[in-house]
Amino acid sequence: MYPKPPSSPAPRASSVPLHPPDATVGFVYGTEMTTHCSISPDGHPEAPDRIIRIWNALVARHYTLKAKRIPLRPVMKQEALLVHSEDLWDRIEAIQHMSAQDITDSEKYYEQLSLYVSPFTTRSARLSCGGVIEACLAVAKGELKKTFAVVRPPGHHAEPEEHMGFCFFNNVAVAARVVQQLTPLRKILILDWDVHHGNGTQRAFNDDPTVLYISLHRYDKGEFYPCGPFGSLQSCGEGPGLGYSVNIPWPEKGMADADYIHAFQKIVMPIAMEFAPELVIISAGFDAAVGDDLGECLVTPAGYAHMTYMLGGLAGGRLVVALEGGYNLDSITNSALAVTEIILGGAPGEMKSMVASEAAAETVWLVAREQSKYWRSVSPKACEPQEEAASLAFSVPEILKLHRQYYLYSKHDMMQVPLVGPELEQRFSAQVMCTPDIFQKDTLVFMVHEFGNLRVELASSINCDVQLERSYLIDFSKDLVAWVNAEGFSLLDVNLFPRPSDQPFPRPKGINELRKDVVTYLWDNYVQLCNATTIILVGHGPGCQFLMDLIDLRATSVMKSVKAVVQVVGHSTLRPPKNADDLREWYRENSFVALPASHQLFSPDTRAKDLKKHGSLQKIDEEQSVKLIIKALPAIKAFVKSRVSGTDLTQNAMSNMHLT
Template identity: 85%
Template sequence: MDEDRMNVDTLVVQPVPQHPPSSSLQSDSGLPSGSTSHIPMYHALEAPASPAPRASSVPLHPSDATIGLVYDTKMALHCSMSPEGHPEAPERIVRIWKALVAHHYTAKAKMIPARQVLKQEALLVHSEDLWDKVEAIQHMSPQEFVDSERYYEQLSLYISKATTLSARLSCGGVIEACLAVARGELKKTFAVVRPPGHHAEPEEHMGFCFFNNVAVAARVVQQLTPIKKILILDWDVHHGNGTQRAFNDDPSVLYISIHRYERGEFYPCGPFGGLQSCGEGAGLGYSVNIPWPEKGMGDADYIHAFQKIVMPIAMEFAPELVIISAGFDAAEGDDLGECLVTPAGYAHMTYMLGGLAGGRLVVALEGGYNLDSITKSALAVTEIILGGAPAEMRSMVANEAAAETVWLVAMEQSKYWKSVSPKACEPQEDASSLAFSVPEILKLHRQYYLYSKHDMMQVPLVGAELEQRFSAQVMCTPDIFQKDTLVFMIHEFGNLRVELASSASCDVQLERSYLIDFSKELVHWVKTEGYSLLDVNLFPKPLGTDQPFPRPKSINELRKDIVTYLWDNYVQLCNATTIILIGHGPGCQYLMDLIDMRATSVMKSVKAVVQVVGHWPIRPPKNALDLREWYRGNSFVALPSNHQLWSPDTRAKDLKKHGNLQRIDEEQSVKLIIKALPAIKVFVKAQLSGVNGAQNAMSNMHVT
């Protein structure tokens, strides 16, 4: 077919004889020696008359995006003819795509054209007999569809005239998503595809799946790019039997699955998804199953499994590419999965996986059959791969069944992975009623320091929710209503520098740990200059399980609330005629929100806006032209030397939006404010004497 030759190299399968397994399970690189011999090989044929292969992400739009999306409406043509419908319905991807468009996520990503999987590609995982069966579906007569219905029902499948096309597009779309990342064209991609693939075994299609999209894509990546070590994380509520079987003896692919198991009675049934199913031959230890014994597992249970099993093994394996088999049928509201994972839970898991493989991440849709749940979950994951931060989660503890399962998995996997510690996973008695969190202890320490060293007082807050989340985190000097100049400092918590007893277990050596408070020198300077100080720490206390608010606000809303509350009730009511705004790290975002929301009063009284951004994104005000002009003349922004704003691609006019930009030769955020403090002092002094003075004072400064 012509479309088969449009986007990829012409390939031919050349099986390589299998070498005997190495006597050593793991080499220094994290892969067993000789592991690449387990990868089926195929090579590009020389065909001068054929058109040159196109890059996988053509057309690239928009040109400055680093994230890709795959979608094709033709994948919705595969549908059930049953009057009762079917859970694996076209609306699954249609609803997700409409939501991505509505949230403008598609405008921020490059669109990757889907294309049909090639036979040569599919045969890297599947038998020729399976290929022929899927191809034959498109040529069946109406009577053959009727006659074969019972056969396909036994395989948990339905078919239609468009099944072949949709299945080939689904598989080819995941291939293109993976190639775009593996070739360095994009950093992360999301393939919104159907039918799913992780149940499709090398010899058989089953469980709503025809081709194993992720497995085929992994093989193509290994053959067409330098990437060889791939992690496949499968969080679909069902075990990905097809994916594990495809790589069961292959140490180049680490397969980790978190799924309902229930003693092998939950689909796809049998012992293959049990915790002792760890691979075979050279691949022994490279299949990791975390089998939940019951329904109802939620965020706490999945995050616990990630922290104790998934991430330690993944970091030890050190993949070059991460692929998520992203089924959303463990989501809250899905009747097939009957679990309780929230969009925030999926976002946190994606965020953790995004820190592996240099950020090279592919998300490929698998199951998920509640349209609301799958849409909200997909949006949360997309927001993460677009660079967002995961939403705050309440204080939570894994349930007894999950803790027991994770411990048993750790016992099994510790045979193969040094980073897995069964002792660290042992279920423990609940001592939450007797415990104090380390962040709360450190906040109290800082409160005591500011009180004893600088006579600063705690500011009372109005409203039960603000009080519960931020009490003891807003401090002011006793002269706040008397001084002419007030510094309003907005920041998050400092860093806890710790010595680890073991990098694998992350046990803390408390006697060698200490708190880094980046603000100590700045507070000392404010006091020395005779300014008053209002200091707010925006790192909130966690909500307990017995929180009294039926619909608690998001943490972003609360941060905006407390900053505007302090501005309206303290800054605006004090006698200060000169205000200095200082933001640090994530606090800069809420400083800019304050400027947007209180533009008139800010322009009237604020003489200097100082931001020590670190590696966080930075933005100018959103409001009217006069506010943006005012901001440029009164703004000082300290950025580390490796901040993305210093990219050669950044336009000069985008730099001018931020006023006085200062490049600091320091990459650690916690040290940035210390290095920037001399320049901050010069800027503030100059601003208090006139804008032109500030510009002249800063023009020749470079901080090293």
């Protein structure tokens, strides 16, 4: 049996900040929100530890000493009814009176809504919503400049008539309505960077021009939760609210900092500044963060910090951050800390040079075309993808690919491998090269990578004039190719950096699906048909992901012929095979991974068994992935030699190579 839920005290009418008296930032948190939890033995992603970990990290960093603690209180019925129907209020209120048997009997009903319930759900949902209200009122009334509501359950999927998607009340929507009712502020921007579209929030304000809703989310042709066309780029509001809903729908997984910052620069900030909000609320889901398996995207804490910093310049600095999703405890904690550092007055760190992906560039361009109907500040021309100029010029990457093709041909007598199918041929032709003895040698190296780096010196930093005579291509694989040839191995070399496409967008397949297809095609039609009895798989940077996909897809043939899997990962997320235990054991015995010493895998929180599942790990004192493979090459050579000869190379032997 469940314990009896606690009774609800009388709610506070407004926020009453506590210590310290001179702080301008506030936090909302309460352990009572952790009582809503799943009774399933397998647990649930939306778990109490999500907010516990964040709060403990804030306390450990002493951030809570620099801010005021805003008391938590439950949302009142009259507040919730500003957004939700009375029927929904009654259904959520009724949950607290359900018996254990009632909850068991209704499990399938709630699963269809992507929810779970317990007798404490009602209390937690009301506190979560009330906490966001208090965070917003504290800023709207001028008591504080910025606040962070560390609350759960989340809210942005909850629609006016329905609870769904881990959400019961729509916390930010209700808070926005309360602010408009109780304060002079009217124009509110809600920026939702949760990896899922906030269908409930958009639905609440779809016909309202006083609330601008902007969402960056994974869409996948409407097949990613919450599914359907409501989160598409054409979904821009209705009636008087037409143009006040802005959706930036990513077409695939893997979107990263460069993609989000590009969208902010071209779409989010221009529209936000034209709208001129009086209050900014961030629906801060951290499930697009690196390491979150539900979102499968790659936003870093630095990326969230930069987005927060840009939004903090709006509305006279009045900013509220309200927690939404995010289900990897490390990712959500590190991201929340980065956002907190910004709202406490810090500046975001310097970001490395970034270029938005092709999918992001096209998405932003299409959004710009749609939103330019409603906002003068949005320029589709400024967002045009690079291929728009393809008929007039050769892109620098294409010139460099041709150079590399010529170098491999003239220096190592390598030849181009033809591909089957117009899409693979159009995106990857001249990027797959092999040595002429690919079908004769006993040992074949199958190398999968993206492009090298272009080192450029500028004659003028103001107008970015390139000093061509001092600019050059860094080809990280040059030494590796020379070594493979010197050893008498055959080589199949795959550059997965795609050509721009002339097909209309959205396309039948995303670029990552095509990359997976080309690697699998080469395995089936070249590697498996050659006479080599020993196969060496080598991945560099983003190419490692597609080697692991190949291992999962072709587990039986891979285990039979592959003697070594070498990965030079850089700072990307590392994952072992997904399939059966025998494959994972094989991988541990035959895997070599070179990582920078600062890689997240070497953090103190990583368990020993999580390190062991990746095989031989080589920690290298080098941050740049383009140099990482050069410094790792002695250990790579030794590992491959040991695997080919059947001798055992211990971890200590590799560690003694002093690769720093």
